[in-house]
Amino acid sequence: MRAPAEPAPPIDTDALIIGAGPVGLFQAFELGLLEVQAQLVDSLPYRGGQCIELYPDKPIYDIPGLKVCSGRELVHNLLQQIEPFHVPFHLGRQVNAVQRRDDGRFDVHTTLGDHFVARAIIIAAGVGSFLPRLLRLPGLERHEGTQLFYQVPEGLSFSGQRVVIVGNGPSALDWALRLAEANTLRAADRVTLMHRREVFDAAPEVVERMHAACRAQRMQFIAAQATGVEETAGRLSGLQVAGGDGAQHTLALDLLLVFQGLSPKLGPLSHWGLAMERKQLVVDTERFETSEPGIFAVGDINTYPGKKKLIVCGFHEATLAAFAAAARVFPDKAIPLQYTTTSPRLHHLLGVDTPAAE
Amino acid sequence: MRAPAEPAPPIDTDALIIGAGPVGLFQAFELGLLEVQAQLVDSLPYRGGQCIELYPDKPIYDIPGLKVCSGRELVHNLLQQIEPFHVPFHLGRQVNAVQRRDDGRFDVHTTLGDHFVARAIIIAAGVGSFLPRLLRLPGLERHEGTQLFYQVPEGLSFSGQRVVIVGNGPSALDWALRLAEANTLRAADRVTLMHRREVFDAAPEVVERMHAACRAQRMQFIAAQATGVEETAGRLSGLQVAGGDGAQHTLALDLLLVFQGLSPKLGPLSHWGLAMERKQLVVDTERFETSEPGIFAVGDINTYPGKKKLIVCGFHEATLAAFAAAARVFPDKAIPLQYTTTSPRLHHLLGVDTPAAE
Numbered sequence: 001m002r003a004p005a006e007p008a009p010p011i012d013t014d015a016l017i018i019g020a021g022p023v024g025l026f027q028a029f030e031l032g033l034l035e036v037q038a039q040l041v042d043s044l045p046y047r048g049g050q051c052i053e054l055y056p057d058k059p060i061y062d063i064p065g066l067k068v069c070s071g072r073e074l075v076h077n078l079l080q081q082i083e084p085f086h087v088p089f090h091l092g093r094q095v096n097a098v099q100r101r102d103d104g105r106f107d108v109h110t111t112l113g114d115h116f117v118a119r120a121i122i123i124a125a126g127v128g129s130f131l132p133r134l135l136r137l138p139g140l141e142r143h144e145g146t147q148l149f150y151q152v153p154e155g156l157s158f159s160g161q162r163v164v165i166v167g168n169g170p171s172a173l174d175w176a177l178r179l180a181e182a183n184t185l186r187a188a189d190r191v192t193l194m195h196r197r198e199v200f201d202a203a204p205e206v207v208e209r210m211h212a213a214c215r216a217q218r219m220q221f222i223a224a225q226a227t228g229v230e231e232t233a234g235r236l237s238g239l240q241v242a243g244g245d246g247a248q249h250t251l252a253l254d255l256l257l258v259f260q261g262l263s264p265k266l267g268p269l270s271h272w273g274l275a276m277e278r279k280q281l282v283v284d285t286e287r288f289e290t291s292e293p294g295i296f297a298v299g300d301i302n303t304y305p306g307k308k309k310l311i312v313c314g315f316h317e318a319t320l321a322a323f324a325a326a327a328r329v330f331p332d333k334a335i336p337l338q339y340t341t342t343s344p345r346l347h348h349l350l351g352v353d354t355p356a357a358e
Numbered sequence: 359m360r361a362p363a364e365p366a367p368p369i370d371t372d373a374l375i376i377g378a379g380p381v382g383l384f385q386a387f388e389l390g391l392l393e394v395q396a397q398l399v400d401s402l403p404y405r406g407g408q409c410i411e412l413y414p415d416k417p418i419y420d421i422p423g424l425k426v427c428s429g430r431e432l433v434h435n436l437l438q439q440i441e442p443f444h445v446p447f448h449l450g451r452q453v454n455a456v457q458r459r460d461d462g463r464f465d466v467h468t469t470l471g472d473h474f475v476a477r478a479i480i481i482a483a484g485v486g487s488f489l490p491r492l493l494r495l496p497g498l499e500r501h502e503g504t505q506l507f508y509q510v511p512e513g514l515s516f517s518g519q520r521v522v523i524v525g526n527g528p529s530a531l532d533w534a535l536r537l538a539e540a541n542t543l544r545a546a547d548r549v550t551l552m553h554r555r556e557v558f559d560a561a562p563e564v565v566e567r568m569h570a571a572c573r574a575q576r577m578q579f580i581a582a583q584a585t586g587v588e589e590t591a592g593r594l595s596g597l598q599v600a601g602g603d604g605a606q607h608t609l610a611l612d613l614l615l616v617f618q619g620l621s622p623k624l625g626p627l628s629h630w631g632l633a634m635e636r637k638q639l640v641v642d643t644e645r646f647e648t649s650e651p652g653i654f655a656v657g658d659i660n661t662y663p664g665k666k667k668l669i670v671c672g673f674h675e676a677t678l679a680a681f682a683a684a685a686r687v688f689p690d691k692a693i694p695l696q697y698t699t700t701s702p703r704l705h706h707l708l709g710v711d712t713p714a715a716e
Contacts, residue, residue: 064439065436081419081424285662310695316674340418
């Protein structure tokens, strides 16, 4: 018999960076050079933010000194660059509460129950948290987590269930095929993939497998749009749909999986009481600090006169914010500007040998 | 018979960038993306500024996305990146005069007689122009260009001359060897290399060649310091020197070549009437414009609250200055922010094919 779980002690950190996109990653680097310990939180389950979510394989041409790189390559390079600082990542969770403590530090809580105590918070949240695009139908919302899922929880049983999957991208097709091709003992009773048009945003071989599964009657695809829900004794029992020809009918179902992609949402952040302008956090250009001392904002999420939403600008903002955060963490110390080319101290922090003096 | 040379017509350009260091180079890139034509002037005979002059082979660790690169590699990468814009370079000359014209443009003149007419000037002059460190002795200055040289002009005759070379670096040794090893018809009468200590800052094989030339009595090296000059009938006839033992004597000479390295000087720039603070040009953080509308300053030469002399900050400054300069060049046009990842227009300017739409 196990004792009831004690709440884990809070995680102490000098700085908490919210957002693991390119600017958040470089933020960790600049803090590292100033010997400020940082931890990173991101709502996505992987690192790289927009670079990975929106354009992993598309070329970027305006990173100085990198004639061309993909979003994935840029993130890879930045992760390599921050390696010496061993920054802990806390992925797949949102910061949902921030409170200033009496000692000037911040209590920060996430949707997965983490509790951080941080001397400085640096928001590098880009366009916000990437959250699943919802299927908006009157009365549908209340079934989320029981019959409606935007992410499939581990252990969900499909056995004998009639499953409707909405979407036309990799996740939708992947789940449709996984269920259609499952062995019969654990198989769903019926698998229906639905999207408003018969156009798929997935690798050709995956689309071909899906067509093959339809021909083998292991699943079906219908081109239609959901218009309403049907309930029976409080349970979701059907989805009302309209086909391309306008014909209405009802798809009986037990489980509804929706994969309509992710869309950025500012989320809880917009309720922290920070000064905002057109959904951006207002910062100064000396410290990139928000209206709340100790909370900084860098990258696409901030605004100031002249602001351009460019990665190259975020890198600069992160650099100056690092100096300002360091001044908070080490209030009694002057924060010197040292050069990575010449400083033995920085070479030590970066784990590179200082060449012998000439 | 040639007609007397007409002065060349002035060179029209949208923007003139002063300084071809990393920030000046990236400035040309950002202007290029905004379709602003730029030309570049630098006092050094090569591109790259401090990166090449001060640390060509030393590692830099804090360029975002480049875990490590040498000064030379960074400059190489930036030159590659700006290739699509075919930016003309005017090297080995200083801008020595800037005047605003009635039409709001600027007349810009250089020490080599170039005349530019530019709609915007962007000063990316770093720590200033790298100019030769002078040998300061009373009365010596007036012989510069006739018997005293910090750079050897093409066609200078050494035949039968007694040449004294001051310095211990590659240029000093190179010139000493060139003269010592010349064939007898054009040879100098006597070649003396002088430095205060018998320590050389050149490749070992070059130092060895120099020692061999001394053993063969084709040249001599003396460890001494210049303390004064001697003149005969208005001509520089000798250099008074003090050896390591304190002994004084005079080196008779006809030509004096001084190679004591380069040192950055703010130069004429400090007399343009721009607002300055501790030898830096004061700029705003929205446009990075100096006190003179249309003249911008980016990189190590500028100052503003929070300023850090880091390349990563200069890249941001150049980006915002480019938008401000573009607004000057195209006063009737909105300057949109476009992304190199998605904009067909930018892909066209960069000379890269736009992948077919999905």
